[in-house]
Amino acid sequence: MTGTTGTTGAALGAPAERREGRQKVTGAARYAAEYTLPGRAHAWPVPAAVARGRVTAVDTAAALALPGVLAVLTPEDAPRLADPEDATLAVLQGPGVPHRGWCVALAVAETPEAARAAARAVRVTYDTAPHDAAFTEHHRDGYAPQEAGGQPGRVEHGDPRAAFAGADVRVDVTYRVPPLHNHPMEPHASTAHWDGDRLTVYTSSQGGTTVRSTLAQLFRLPEEHVTVVAEHVGGGFGSKGTPRPDVVLAAMAARHTGRPVTLAYARRHLPTVVGHRAPTVQRLRLGAGHDGRLTALLHETTSPTSRVKEFVEYAAVVSRVMYAAPNLLSAHRVVPLDVPTPSWMRAPGEAPGMYALESALDELADVLGLDPVELRARNEPAEEPGSGKPFSSRHVVDCLREGARRFGWEDRDPRPGVRREGSWLLGTGVAAATYPVQAAPSTAGAQALPDGTFVVRINAADIGTGARTVLAQVAADALGVPLDRVRTEVGRSDLPPAPLAGGSSGTASWGWAVHEACAELASRLAAHTGPLPAEGIETRADTTGKADADSPWARHAFGAHFAEVAVDTVTGEIRARRLLGVYAAGRILNARTARSQFTGAMIMGLGMALTEGSTLDPAFGDFPEADLASYHVPVHADVPDVEAHWIDEDDPHLNPMGSKGIGEIGIVGTAAAVGNAVHHATGIRFRELPLTPDRILAGLLSES
Amino acid sequence: MTSEPRPGHHSEITLRVNGKPHTLRVDHRRVLLDLLREDLDLTGSKKGCDHGQCGACTVLVDGRRLNSCLLLAVTLDGSEITTVEGLGGDGEEPHPLQRAFLDRDAFQCGYCTPGQLCSAVGMLAEAAAGHPSHVTGPETPAGPPVPLDRTEIRERMSGNLCRCGAYPRIVDAIEDVI
Ligand code: FES
Numbered sequence: 001m002t003g004t005t006g007t008t009g010a011a012l013g014a015p016a017e018r019r020e021g022r023q024k025v026t027g028a029a030r031y032a033a034e035y036t037l038p039g040r041a042h043a044w045p046v047p048a049a050v051a052r053g054r055v056t057a058v059d060t061a062a063a064l065a066l067p068g069v070l071a072v073l074t075p076e077d078a079p080r081l082a083d084p085e086d087a088t089l090a091v092l093q094g095p096g097v098p099h100r101g102w103c104v105a106l107a108v109a110e111t112p113e114a115a116r117a118a119a120r121a122v123r124v125t126y127d128t129a130p131h132d133a134a135f136t137e138h139h140r141d142g143y144a145p146q147e148a149g150g151q152p153g154r155v156e157h158g159d160p161r162a163a164f165a166g167a168d169v170r171v172d173v174t175y176r177v178p179p180l181h182n183h184p185m186e187p188h189a190s191t192a193h194w195d196g197d198r199l200t201v202y203t204s205s206q207g208g209t210t211v212r213s214t215l216a217q218l219f220r221l222p223e224e225h226v227t228v229v230a231e232h233v234g235g236g237f238g239s240k241g242t243p244r245p246d247v248v249l250a251a252m253a254a255r256h257t258g259r260p261v262t263l264a265y266a267r268r269h270l271p272t273v274v275g276h277r278a279p280t281v282q283r284l285r286l287g288a289g290h291d292g293r294l295t296a297l298l299h300e301t302t303s304p305t306s307r308v309k310e311f312v313e314y315a316a317v318v319s320r321v322m323y324a325a326p327n328l329l330s331a332h333r334v335v336p337l338d339v340p341t342p343s344w345m346r347a348p349g350e351a352p353g354m355y356a357l358e359s360a361l362d363e364l365a366d367v368l369g370l371d372p373v374e375l376r377a378r379n380e381p382a383e384e385p386g387s388g389k390p391f392s393s394r395h396v397v398d399c400l401r402e403g404a405r406r407f408g409w410e411d412r413d414p415r416p417g418v419r420r421e422g423s424w425l426l427g428t429g430v431a432a433a434t435y436p437v438q439a440a441p442s443t444a445g446a447q448a449l450p451d452g453t454f455v456v457r458i459n460a461a462d463i464g465t466g467a468r469t470v471l472a473q474v475a476a477d478a479l480g481v482p483l484d485r486v487r488t489e490v491g492r493s494d495l496p497p498a499p500l501a502g503g504s505s506g507t508a509s510w511g512w513a514v515h516e517a518c519a520e521l522a523s524r525l526a527a528h529t530g531p532l533p534a535e536g537i538e539t540r541a542d543t544t545g546k547a548d549a550d551s552p553w554a555r556h557a558f559g560a561h562f563a564e565v566a567v568d569t570v571t572g573e574i575r576a577r578r579l580l581g582v583y584a585a586g587r588i589l590n591a592r593t594a595r596s597q598f599t600g601a602m603i604m605g606l607g608m609a610l611t612e613g614s615t616l617d618p619a620f621g622d623f624p625e626a627d628l629a630s631y632h633v634p635v636h637a638d639v640p641d642v643e644a645h646w647i648d649e650d651d652p653h654l655n656p657m658g659s660k661g662i663g664e665i666g667i668v669g670t671a672a673a674v675g676n677a678v679h680h681a682t683g684i685r686f687r688e689l690p691l692t693p694d695r696i697l698a699g700l701l702s703e704s
Numbered sequence: 705m706t707s708e709p710r711p712g713h714h715s716e717i718t719l720r721v722n723g724k725p726h727t728l729r730v731d732h733r734r735v736l737l738d739l740l741r742e743d744l745d746l747t748g749s750k751k752g753c754d755h756g757q758c759g760a761c762t763v764l765v766d767g768r769r770l771n772s773c774l775l776l777a778v779t780l781d782g783s784e785i786t787t788v789e790g791l792g793g794d795g796e797e798p799h800p801l802q803r804a805f806l807d808r809d810a811f812q813c814g815y816c817t818p819g820q821l822c823s824a825v826g827m828l829a830e831a832a833a834g835h836p837s838h839v840t841g842p843e844t845p846a847g848p849p850v851p852l853d854r855t856e857i858r859e860r861m862s863g864n865l866c867r868c869g870a871y872p873r874i875v876d877a878i879e880d881v882i
């Protein structure tokens with residue numbers, strides 16, 4: 001907004017327009033596969049066709065005979081890598097096949113068409129071993145992991161089982177969330193080229209600094225010989241948070257052929273190789289007094305992982321944050337199977353965990369005959385239940401009350417199944433939201449130029465959050481200069497190293513370092529007399545020891561989601577009519593881009609509720625719903641008007657900007673609000689996502 | 705004739721892309737999307753699925769919006785193509801819809817954006833030509849332009865996925881130019 005760009009000290013919070021917006025709407029913004037370097041070749045992976053076994057032979061003759069084919073890399077002859085820390089990156093390093101879809105060969109050719117034809121012509125023979133891809137809650141290989149999302153796998157306070165058994169009112173329910181796929185609109189892609197022993201990659205990543213250190217380690221290079229460029233990233237939602245096999249394979253193919261090589265995964269390849277949200281089976285036991293106060297809260301979740309590495313979908317962690325229950329159990333189990341490796345998907349842990357917890361709480365409100373907003377208010381904890389730490393700020397009840405006011409909740413008739421409109425049943429629902437405040441150490445540079453402008457440099461990633469813009473706002477206010485005098489450079493590993501855009505921590509981590517570099521620059525400038533030297537004045541900041549310091553505070557963002565749905569009793573179709581979110585997320589740094597992140601995540605939550613579902617197929621060991629025709633992300637017609645609001649929060653215990661992360665909280669609890677609205681509409685509890693017409697219709701028919 | 709496509713088989717075609725003629729020898733397997741991205745370095749058109757399932761590759765072919773990943777280039781000899789790079793014409797100023805996308809923050813990562821823009825331009829022309837959609841009421845007279853409310857826009861834009869969930873802002877932006 002032009003009104004704010006020329007004013008000093010007013011940049012933070014202003015709805016500044018995205019700096020790369022013009023490039024994005026004119027098609028000028030280049031993404032990783034779009035670096036059309038001279039002589040560039042294309043790679044196409046050959047995915048394993050068995051769920052477990054060994055490659056015994058790769059016959060490349062037919063593939064190599066095709067026109068335009070340059071090479072086929074196999075587990076026998078591919079370049080040898082150092083052992084990666086992340087075992088999913090050990091591609092083409094041996095004959096083992098840990099799951100279907102694992103890369104067993106890589107075709108490289110002059111054109112994408114030729115590479116794809118070559119990949120099809122490669123003949124792979126396997127020694128197949130029996131596999132187990134059948135996830136069940138009580139699988140005999142299940143175990144309790146030490147850690148879940150960096151926290152203890154299990155937390156227990158008091159005597160939860162006894163307290164539950166003795167409670168006045170009890171809810172004992174099991175909720176199920178299926179595997180979910182991130183499916184950013186830009187499929188994972190990398191373009192690599194070597195210049196002697198220097199490697200440059202253009203890659204679609206949420207964190208180029210880690211890509212650089214990983215490639216340096218794998219290819220045994222000094223880090224300064226690796227350059228990673230991620231100027232524009234077409235979404236990630238967690239799946240681009242760590243380097244993926246595309247960047248390793250592209251670099252191997254480029255080294256092998258001596259040509260720049262692009263590997264752009266086909267959409268169908270993504271589900272098996274870029275991570276997914278692991279399915280969860282969550283048992284919730286809530287015990288309460290007649291007054292609605294919880295006496296026992298038991299949240300136990302089980303999810304599968306692969307045999308390549310352990311990943312725990314930490315769904316029970318939210319129960320350590322949300323409600324005051326003197327007797328608490330929050331515990332995880334994980335079952336290793338011969339399946340693709342799950343990983344982060346937007347609000348890992350919180351999104352499925354709050355679906356189950358907030359749905360169960362709605363069930364408790366129902367049993368008690370208590371308004372669900374009131375029930376939550378009655379269970380506000382004085383300190384964080386899991387850790388005993390005081391909250392740095394916690395305004396979840398304010399969010400619920402403000403949302404209720406805006407949504408028109410007070411006129412709600414709590415009785416389920418009584419609002420009809422022709423063949424439609426109508427209902428409304430509410431759920432709370434939470435997401436932890438996180439930050440990691442970062443470096444940043446700031447430079448004052450003689451012409452009165454400033455440059456901020458940091459290897460941040462703009463995955464659609466508007467990082468360039470918000471960091472310029474942070475810088476402008478720290479320098480005390482108008483926003484239009486500050487330029488930001490991000491997305492290159494030759495800029496000061498910075499952590500990833502993930503865990504809703506990007507802006508906090510980067511902004512902290514930018515703020516420090518700019519604050520120091522401001523004081524250097526204040527002390528400077530006369531004109532600036534030609535190269536200007538530069539400062540650099542490193543927040544190690546600050547951003548990662550232990551805090552005596554429990555720090556989380558909170559929110560509330562409200563939904564109105566209509567359920568078609570003839571077809572079982574659910575239409576969302578309204579979604580409204582209210583958030584307490586510290587200081588909002590850019591009103592325009594923040595709103596887009598909130599509503600965008602709510603829409604992903606709507607997909608989780610109604611349309612998105614995948615299946616781990618026990619026979620084949622991967623996902624039948626591998627493309628966008630079978631895995632249904634919400635489309636325009638599914639999405640009603642979505643409102644996001646926020647409460648101003650002044651929390652001095654966060655970072656110099658006073659901000660909490662905003663990228664993920666919008667998906668947390670949205671599915672529960674929708675599901676609770678479906679119950680309010682129909683009087684039926686559906687405890688498995690997604691709420692597709694087949695399930696709804698079956699439920700309606702069995703009730704009537 | 706064999707049943708398998710013959711690899712390496714090429715033909716010459718001439719296309720006008722954003723007003724400029726191009727004569728190319730194309731691999732018969734090459735789709736318009738790859739021709740734009742690989743042969744002409746017009747990378748504004750995006751590949752989200754290569755399969756007709758996402759709309760990221762939407763361009764205008766002889767004024768109609770089509771998924772360029774589903775069009776074999778060899779079948780398009782003589783066609784007039786407009787991509788996101790050509791929406792604004794020759795001028796410095798972007799197309800009014802591009803301006804509206806900026807004003808409304810109708811994107812985040814930007815990867816679906818070129819397809820949304822081309823699709824919306826095509827969609828507005830379809831409605832102006834009186835084409836009904838699934839949600840057009842039976843009482844709407846055939847022939848004259850179909851009035852576009854938010855429901856009509858959503859229905860008609862549903863072939864263009866946006867994983868960032870910019871949908872409400874995209875509808876706002878389209879309404880701005882109606
Ligand atoms: S790339 Fe053409 S529809 Fe998806």
Ligand code: FES
Nearest residue numbers: 812816866867868
């Ligand atoms: S803006 Fe990212 S997919 Fe639409």
